[in-house]
Amino acid sequence: MNMAIVEEKRTVSEQAIDLEVNGEAHRLSVQPQWTLLHVLQEKLGLTGTKEFCGEGACGACTVIMDGRPVLSCMMLAIECSGKTIETVEGIAKANHPLIEAYIKHSCMQCGFCTPGFVVTAKALLDRNPNPTVDEIKEAMVGNLCRCGTYPAHIKAIQEAAAVLKVTAPTGGARP
Amino acid sequence: MTGDEKQRMLELFDNKRADKYPRETYDVIGKRGVRRTDGYEKASGAAKYTVDVQLPGMLYGRFLTSPHPHAEIVSMDTSAAEKLPGVRCVLRYDDPELQNEESLGGHELNSVMPLPRVAYFQGEEVGAFAVADSEAIAEDALRLIKVEWKQRPFVLDVEKAQEPGAPLSNPENNPESNMDTRGIYMEGHGDVAKGFAEADKILEFKYTFGLNTWAGPERPCGVWRWNGEFAEVWVKQQRPHICKRAISTWFGGLAMNKIDVHCLYQGASFGGWSQMAWNLGGTYCAAVVAKRVNRPVKWLFNRREDFYGSNMDAGVFYIKVGAKLDGTITAVEERGVVVNQAMPVFGIAKHFLENTRVHHVHGRTEAVWVNKGPTVPTRCEQNSNCYSLDLVTNRVAEALGLDPVEVALKNDGAEGHDIDWLNERKAELGFPVTDSLRVCVEKGKAAIGWDEKRHPAGAKKLPNGKMHGLGFTWTHEWDDSAGTSEIGMYVERNDGTVTIFGCRGDGGQNAETAYCQIAADELGFRMEDVRFKHQDDAGFFTMTPDTSTNLSVNGWATRHAARMLRQKLLEAAIAPRGVTQLTSFPPAFPGKRAEELDIKDGVIFEKANPANRMTVADFVGPSGAQGPLMSPVGEPILAGKEGLDYPIRFTPPMFEHGWQVQRGTYLGVRLRFCRQAHFMEVEVDPETGEVDVIKVVTVNDVGKVINWDGCEGQAYGGAIMGVGRGRTEEVVYDQRTGIMLNGNLLNYKIPTLMDVGEVETILVESGMGYGPYGTVGIGEDVATVVPALISPAVHNAIGTWVEGFPITPDRVLKALGKA
Ligand code: FES
């Protein structure tokens, strides 16, 4: 790479975007090459969203965008303007039963991957409040855990689903 | 073991009980469902890791890495990089401040150059460290650096590196050949020639193991901030106090009390990163730059750079074994050539010495250096020992038409003696006598369905066209109570809760919860009233998670501290209390002796009259206010004629050794009593060579469970990592260019949730561990033992041995003659 390319990259102007994150509106000025992950961590201080692989292979950076789980390391922040985003911090703040279930079943060892699992599981329960074991596995297979905590997650997600059923007797997804 | 050694061992134990002071009852120790102390932080995203640290004005540093497997820098032009807007400093290898070797980490503290000029592997950090306003700008700066490299010849292959005339991989350190002459390790007992003469059958085989790595989820990183003349350092390390020891030698010497170390949660590297010889190189360079630019500096590796350090099981191993027709092994002779070991070379025949009755054993480990990254203990250094015991047990069984479980049981023992001898020693030392291996294999066999499903090798084709196989392996438990530890503990004013302190890296084993359980039971406090603060410098060394010593060393120290604190509370409760300028107060329990009191749920009470009670919170009183225990300045004192002359609430750091160190038995004469046995069921596709792991059963005699979630988590987590290491994980280098090909998580395959079938975890509690309450360690072992288990399982499926690990489809097809 030569200086000209580097300088050209640097001089591209920042753009304003609007993000709603965990129910709060933010207007942010971002550079075009910034990922959503970078913005969440460095601009909003939401370091619960983690980077493990940095290239779409591990799920540690998962957030829920407009109701769907997405990999924030693979999204450019400028493409996310106008989106509604939920991170692990928002899920915890809302006292989602997944959090207690995750603690109870000891789903974390080093814990670095754990937020990504919680977010992916939340997205699963939002769209399927009654997942079978196979459905859980299918939903979670993109989340890597180097410590090998996998068996615990299945139990915790089933338990959180059961708790949700009691708190939302119609079986519908919670907002 | 000779008679003399045995005598020495018995003398070294100061009585005949393994644990002199076991508890009669347990409340939270060993209870299921104890809530993890780190659970909410980790589940909610609140847990902070070093990589998350953000400080006002913080800069970001990245290292230049070598594009060549072996090369030196002739010249370097950093002017364009320095001019890039946002770049604050480019540190160069020829900087006057970087010309000395410094203590920069490693298993033992090594002195190495912070920013070397010569690279011995592609990807090595050399030549320059660019610091900028963002990580991306630092990256761009590195791309603008022009380097004139002088490439050198390189060698990657273990066997080629040993040939005469092979290119020298590191002529500065090994000028004669690639063999590291300081690295020869020999061990054994008996006379192997005699043992082979006694054998009915002699087998010889070789196996190889490729490089695998920890692939830790948090990138290596660190942060340095100068607060005036005080250094504040965030280390991603599991040995924070050893880092501080190294840091204190820098810059002409920094006083220990001017260094503040923070060791936040660790995105685990399973020992690996913390053992690397240069792992504080980034922190050193960050410190130099932070001083020059007067801003905090965070340095980081990228994902790929973390892949260059590997586990030390890589190498080539030659084994000769003799056995009688009944499966009694008469001799084992091994030679191993291990790769790039960045710690003292370790034995490979140890588990035959520690674990079997085999009379004649000889092991020789040699070390060779090739142009790949360093290898360090990851999970454990005993991988090759586990593979050797596994393969010898199973190959002997196959050659003699025996069940490998029976071969293991027949040869179980220690130091050349059989199991009856070992059982006598257990009794002598006061341990409950259990035939641990027999218990483990019976449970494991039942769980996997060994007797029903077992079949001759290569004999069972399933309806899906795949070949079915069952495998078994075994070894001893990890009761490596090496090291010493200090733990501090005190009762907080106002509410009487308890704080345990000691700085240690959290590897995720849930050890902190276990320490709180021990303290709660020993003190008589409620579990929720005890907290372990482990992330900040405590000024003393608390044992790291290394060598599975979370409980076997720190468990002792915690227990010791808790018992002392409890005793102090009870003694204080009967003594005349705080003398203030205004008045003095009578004892809380006048006329009583300490033995007449007890503490339960944080309440001190008289055993004979439980209604005579006082909460610990009331007893220690509020902070800052005058009260029975307070001096006018708020200091807790216990003065007076019959009083005590120390404050009650604070226990000074306790210095406590692990049992073996304490008794001198760690080196030389330690008998392993607890065993583990693992079973695996696989299906192998003979067309593609793919191995599906259907079920793994792990059975560990952990001695005593303190924390169930922790023990089971290490067992199933270790099994999953073990399957990855044995089956798919290998760091691959291009033989032609020496460039690493798969330094990322797409191409280096760690197991996903779908890759390992059912894992059943069984724990046995024989009480025969050397740790407090009879515990052993469990963090290292399952992940270290399980990779080898794939080999006999695949052999049972396809009827032929796959020589190399990991057992990837191409190696299976090669074994089947199809590739
Ligand atoms: S960090 Fe985004 S998928 Fe791995």
Ligand code: FES
């Ligand atoms: S808990 Fe360590 S990576 Fe999952």
